[in-house]
Amino acid sequence: MANQRKQDKSWAEIDKWLEEDPFGLDEEVEIILFKCLDCNGTDEVPEYIIGEFSLDKKRGEEVELHCPHCNGTMIRARNIPSD
Numbered sequence: 001m002a003n004q005r006k007q008d009k010s011w012a013e014i015d016k017w018l019e020e021d022p023f024g025l026d027e028e029v030e031i032i033l034f035k036c037l038d039c040n041g042t043d044e045v046p047e048y049i050i051g052e053f054s055l056d057k058k059r060g061e062e063v064e065l066h067c068p069h070c071n072g073t074m075i076r077a078r079n080i081p082s083d
């Protein structure tokens, strides 16, 4: 009986742990706006995608994505001086 009770307790703890959202799945995903250097098209990219691309980059190096509109080069829009 003691073992059974202990198991129930641990399940309760797991439920609590899950309710606390340990993986942050309910957090709003940050969206980064990318702008194409070639066609000026824009694309909204989730921050975690950028993070994956950043793994191949040196510190401070710009993440570049392929433009879905013209297959050109997209960089973070905030890095482009506004005109």
Ligand SMILES: [Zn+2]
Binding pocket: 036, 037, 038, 039, 040, 041, 067, 068, 069, 070, 071, 072, 073
């Ligand atoms: Zn483009």
